[in-house]
Amino acid sequence: xxxxxxxxxxxxxxxxxxxxxxxxxxxxxxxxxxxxxxxxxxxxxxxxxxxxxxxxxxxxxxxxxxxxxxxxxxxxxxxxxxxxxxxxxxxxxxxxxxxxxxxxxxxxxxxxxxxxxxxxxxxxxxxxxxxxxxxxxxxxxxxxxxxxxxxxxxxxxxxxxxxxxxxxxxxxxxxxxxxxxxxxxxxxxxxxxxxxxxxxxxxxxxxxxxxxxxx
Amino acid sequence: xxxxxxxxxxxxxxxxxxxxxxxxxxxxxxxxxxxxxxxxxxxxxxxxxxxxxxxxxxxxxxxxxxxxxxxxxxxxxxxxxxxxxxxxxxxxxxxxxxxxxxxxxxxxxxxxxxxxxxxxxxxxxxxxxxxxxxxxxxxxxxxxxxxxxxxxxxxxxxxxxxxxxxxxxxxxxxxxxxxxxxxxxxxxxxxxxxxxxxxxxxxxxxxxxxxxxxx
Numbered sequence: 001x002x003x004x005x006x007x008x009x010x011x012x013x014x015x016x017x018x019x020x021x022x023x024x025x026x027x028x029x030x031x032x033x034x035x036x037x038x039x040x041x042x043x044x045x046x047x048x049x050x051x052x053x054x055x056x057x058x059x060x061x062x063x064x065x066x067x068x069x070x071x072x073x074x075x076x077x078x079x080x081x082x083x084x085x086x087x088x089x090x091x092x093x094x095x096x097x098x099x100x101x102x103x104x105x106x107x108x109x110x111x112x113x114x115x116x117x118x119x120x121x122x123x124x125x126x127x128x129x130x131x132x133x134x135x136x137x138x139x140x141x142x143x144x145x146x147x148x149x150x151x152x153x154x155x156x157x158x159x160x161x162x163x164x165x166x167x168x169x170x171x172x173x174x175x176x177x178x179x180x181x182x183x184x185x186x187x188x189x190x191x192x193x194x195x196x197x198x199x200x201x202x203x204x205x206x207x208x209x210x211x212x213x214x215x
Numbered sequence: 216x217x218x219x220x221x222x223x224x225x226x227x228x229x230x231x232x233x234x235x236x237x238x239x240x241x242x243x244x245x246x247x248x249x250x251x252x253x254x255x256x257x258x259x260x261x262x263x264x265x266x267x268x269x270x271x272x273x274x275x276x277x278x279x280x281x282x283x284x285x286x287x288x289x290x291x292x293x294x295x296x297x298x299x300x301x302x303x304x305x306x307x308x309x310x311x312x313x314x315x316x317x318x319x320x321x322x323x324x325x326x327x328x329x330x331x332x333x334x335x336x337x338x339x340x341x342x343x344x345x346x347x348x349x350x351x352x353x354x355x356x357x358x359x360x361x362x363x364x365x366x367x368x369x370x371x372x373x374x375x376x377x378x379x380x381x382x383x384x385x386x387x388x389x390x391x392x393x394x395x396x397x398x399x400x401x402x403x404x405x406x407x408x409x410x411x412x413x414x415x416x417x418x419x420x421x422x423x424x425x426x427x428x429x430x
Contacts, residue, residue, distance in 0.1 A: 051320065052358070061305075077304040092288070096285035103315075105268075
């Protein structure tokens with residue numbers, strides 16, 4: 001398998017954790033999101049991913065799979081062990097909802113292309129751009145914290161004590177928040193889960209700082 | 216079952232189509248997103264949905280399920296007929312990626328709360344707000360059109376001739392674009408799929424204009 005990735009992309013980070021948890025070796029193909037106006041927007045990469053976003057997974061049959069959550073569900077269906085979703089439909093929905101809360105309510109607003117639009121098109125200054133970033137992280141983490149803190153299914157991780165799709169989304173989002181100097185220790189459950197998860201081997205090996213293209 | 220919904224919410228619209236396709240009757244509970252600063256943000260609704268967003272599905276065992284894509288996957292797992300995802304993992308990934316392209320790359324940027332932030336916090340004027348809305352629809356639809364037009368799996372609908380999760384996301388997004396006077400006929404495949412799908416009974420009965428809270 002081959003993963004088109006950028007070390008700092010949190011969507012790629014989610015997939016790297018999944019591949020590590022499943023024990024699947026893969027070739028890492030770096031796509032530099034900032035160099036030359038973005039390698040992801042060049043025709044060469046657009047042929048692989050029309051949207052010009054990372055990650056893209058190329059599986060052993062040469063299928064190009066896009067969108068991190070679709071890739072992770074695909075890996076979970078084709079390589080079921082260890083499972084990244086619980087068994088019961090109602091618990092699967094709970095885990096998917098936690099993951100989507102990060103993937104639909106927080107992350108899309110703080111994407112590189114959105115920050116670029118704020119800066120170059122709306123001419124928003126640096127302070128207002130930082131406030132925007134902070135706003136979506138904080139409002140998203142507040143509700144996520146409440147949900148995790150109040151749910152009896154929360155364990156050492158988002159759902160019990162073994163990693164699920166929800167942890168794969170949460171950990172990169174906390175990493176990103178910290179990178180932008182946003183304090184996350186006030187979200188006690190989120191911070192506890194992050195601290196525990198990021199020590200696990202599959203998570204540690206997926207961290208941005210240890211990728212081949214890390215700067 | 217019970218669905219907390221707002222007639223114009225495109226996330227709720229997705230779930231209404233799913234419930235109709237599955238032939239599942241449900242009680243429609245309106246949550247007015249604009250009245251009184253938003254009923255979704257009041258404590259009464261926050262107890263059901265901590266995020267303060269619609270939709271929420273209450274199933275027959277009184278579980279509250281959140282996030283439209285998690286709800287639809289849940290309905291598909293608990294009421295498998297007719298299926299909303301293909302059989303083969305690689306095709307399931309394709310359909311999920313199309314759905315996520317709408318749900319993660321377009322819709323979150325044009326949410327009510329984001330438009331409110333642009334207006335009230337960033338003090339963006341009406342024309343710039345409209346340009347923002349148009350930008351994310353157009354850039355998203357351009358790549359979606361290319362992907363649908365070039366994939367042999369595209370039929371009368373996003374994947375073959377029967378509705379999948381991808382159509383459930385695409386149709387409300389096109390409806391929204393048109394409501395904001397964005398011309399979609401230039402996206403020939405998207406427009407063709409929209410025209411065909413919106414005639415189908417399950418889609419027609421889910422349309423905003425025929426909901427109990429329509430204005």
